[in-house]
Amino acid sequence: MDVRQLAAIVAIADHGTFSAAARSLYTVQSNVSGHISRLEKELGVTLVDRSQSELTEEGARVVERARRVLNEMEDITSDVSSRHDNVAGQTRIGVIGTTARWLTPSLLRQLAADHPNVRAVIREGASSSLVPNVMSGELNAAIIHLPIDEPELVVEPLFAEDLFLLVDQNHRLAGADTVPILELDDEPLLLPPTGSALRKLLERAAATNGVTLRPQAEIDGVRLLASLAFDGFGPAIVPATAIPTWLTGSFCRVTVPELPRRVVASIRRRRPSANAPTHVTLTTLRTVIEEQGEQQPGVHPDTSPLATQRPI
Structure with a gap:
């Protein structure tokens, strides 16, 4: 062989x-x-x-x-061809869709400026598919949302982001900047599929407040979920990065104080360690988030336990 x-x-x-x-x-x-x-x-x-x-x-x-x-x-x-700051080679990075749309352009520009000999291959996907690809070695690293429980992976939180209710301007809740989660009790919503990480997060928050979430439809993919809400098919709860700052239209972003923040993190294998191009790419990513995170409404680069809890 x-x-x-x-x-x-x-x-x-x-x-x-x-x-x-x-x-x-x-x-x-x-x-x-x-x-x-x-x-x-x-x-x-x-x-x-x-x-x-x-x-x-x-x-x-x-x-x-x-x-x-x-x-x-x-x-x-x-690794062998990389010396000090002269890092060269390829890294294969998986990224969840909402984060990819927000961060990838800035990441690639900064990486080209700082490490012109590094070639990043970006694959978009859901956390559920990216995690096994990192563990198998098909990807060098990935940007996913927590929680994750894999002792073979190094997990480093990158930022926390608010969850918003996204509604059409003609919806009954569109006039409010903030609504309590009780207003969503039995309200038809576009929701992620049962069992997905985001759905579990929403259901825990709802159960804590005695609220029942009723799916109008279940949509696999946060970007598609947001797009349907943008087009008026129904209200949806989406992370902040699903709503680009440049996008305008007949929709409203409504704060639901009882919803927790979603934490986005990088993951890579413990053994064998990531190659040099992967290390500099992740370092560049963290720098971009620190510099630009506050410019995206609802994104919080501070990932300390206190900061990841949404203030009520």
Whole structure:
């Protein structure tokens, strides 16, 4: 088994066919086919169903581990080629959608200025999908929202953000700057799916105050949840970063004092440690948050226990 064989099967997984995989690897199709055949012979299984151009079950398992090996090799190269401030190489960072839209432009600009030889590959996703990708090594780090309970990960809070009620200007609550959570008792709301971290956060706050949250619809994805509220499909409770400062329209942001703040954090594996490009990217991210966090309404860069509690 060698690196070329692992690269070949990962390329097939990513690009779908032997010919497309060959183009991505800057080689010819016969080379890719040869690598796969030798790997199959060594492992004693069929990895690619040639008739369907699909990975077999065994092939998918090999790809999962092959990605990990290739990523680790890339990280070794990045670490060895990085000296002091001259950091070079690639980092793969996952980011939840609302934070990505708010922070990614500033992060990439600052990273290009401070570390021009670092290339960041950004993947947007939900916390539930980003966490296992960091643990498997597919991602070097991720920006997610808490809570998380994974002892194998290093968790560093970045900022806290308020949760707001987002309503159309014709809604009965649109005229108020602040409403008590009791006003939402049995009110039809656009809510995250049952079991999601944000839904659990909302339900705990509701239960503490004797309120029942009634879903008008359950929407998987905070950005889509906010977009539907912007378009008047129903009120929704969303984090502050889901409401960009530049966005205008027929909607109102209403404070619900009993709602807690959501804490957003970075995560990375304890072992092996993150590569040098990942470390400087996370450091740059924290600097950007400290400098620009207060400019986004409802965002609080102070993540001390007291600051993460919304004042009532």
